[in-house]
Amino acid sequence: MIICAGRNETFKFATPMGVGLIESAINLTRQCLFDKPEFLLFIGTAGSYGKYKPFDIVESTSAANIELSFLNSDCYTPLDNVLNSENRLVQNQTIVNSSNYISTNFELSKKFNDYNIGIENMEFYSLLSVAKEFDINIAGIFIITNYTNENAHEEFLKNHSDAMEKLTQYLLDKKIIQ
Structure with a gap:
């Protein structure tokens, strides 16, 4: 099953699950x-x-x-904050960070690279959490729209339409969709 976030990020071949950690977790749980x-x-x-x-x-x-x-060592959590799916089809193991907030401090956010966390997407962590709970393998394919800096939102808006087209073409080229 191919899923996506929703709102302005929908594809005719994917089922929307909602934007952010909470909406996506609720809707994927309902689906499962x-x-x-x-x-x-x-x-x-x-x-x-x-x-x-x-x-x-x-x-x-x-x-x-x-x-x-x-x-900045300003917090801690007792929770498992990094999850992996057992999918062996994906070779790149860049970790996708998820939050309900978009990072805009590039000097700080680029430190994520030190932990092999290369990109951020609002939904993937919650979707992976639900998939693990229901024993479902999951993978994600992401297209970069912007850097996590003070211009993140403007860059996202400027690149979003082209990114959606390029991601669709990638899925066609890989024969994931027809």
Whole structure:
């Protein structure tokens, strides 16, 4: 089953799950309770912490939920904040960080690269969490729309339409969709 976030990030071949950690977790849980998929592929956009440039495509089966304050040692959590799916089809193991907030402090957010966390997407961590709970393999394919800096939102808006087209073409080229 191919899933996406929703709102302005929808594809005719993907089922929207909602934007952010909460909406996506609720809706994927509902999907799994009523019609559990065998496999999940999440597709969407992401911001780069500096390792990737706009329109790069990143595949991953690893997600984190780490806030910027962690990078300054200003917080801790007793929770497992990095998860992996058992999917072996994806070679790149860049970790996708998820939060309900978009990072705009590039000097701070680029420190995520030190932990092999290369990009941020609002939904992937919660989707991976639900998939693990229901014993479903999941992978994500992301296209970079912006850097995590003070211009993140403007860059995202400027690149979003082209990114959606390029991601769709990537899926066609890889024969994931027809």
